[in-house]
Amino acid sequence: MTASRLLHVEGSPRGARSRTGMVARRLIAGLPSHDFELLDLHKAALPRFEGETIEGRYALIAGEQVDPSVKADWDAIAAATAHFLSFDGWLFTVPMWNFGIPWRLKQYIDVLTHPGLTFTVEDGAVKGLAEGKQAIIIAGGALDIRAGGPAEALDFQVAYMKAWLGFIGVSDVHVVHVRPTYGTPAEVEAAMQAAYADADTLAADLRV
Ligand SMILES: Cc1cc2nc3c(=O)[nH]c(=O)nc-3n(C[C@H](O)[C@H](O)[C@H](O)COP(=O)(O)O)c2cc1C
Structure with missing residues (x-):
């Protein structure tokens, strides 16, 4: 694996009770030579992105400077993106x-995704600025929305994450599903054990 320094973007607010977090910790334990930094999105102070700040995006799209009144917000957005x-x-x-x-997590994505910061548009074509990097998604849910299953059409979670990552140039994406996390204790335990096994397999692949 080329990636060695990874940001763990934690989308669940459930801390130690988070099932996706449990599987993430298992994966992290399997990658001892990698450095992980935690970004707990439900505790982190994200840059302001509302009201007049949003007009800055339209200025950037037009190739202009953001208005001085929102420059501090855009400096914070640029720092978060960097x-x-x-x-x-x-x-x-x-x-x-x-x-x-x-x-x-959607708010964080909205903070990060702007022209000149995580993508550019050249001759009408979008070019992601995160090209060549790697993403791992530990995706949990009560429903089983995996491809080929009956709830596949309800996947606005993994499909969305992959679409956004593709937009910013990331095509090397690994997914570990933790699902279904609703059911009898035995069903939930089986889902956890399957996810741990997938995390172990992925860690072994990434250690190579
Ligand atoms: C606000 C909220 C909405 C949820 N909506 C869905 C849903 O649409 N589909 C689904 O499969 N599970 C849904 N769930 C269940 C969670 O995805 C599930 O409990 C998952 O295992 C949570 O992961 P975590 O423990 O890492 O936070 C929802 C949970 C919450 C708190």
């Missing part, structure tokens, strides 16, 4: 919330 891009890759823990991703 921090994100400084890693070799990312480990995202992503529970499914209402068929999609938790709002705090």
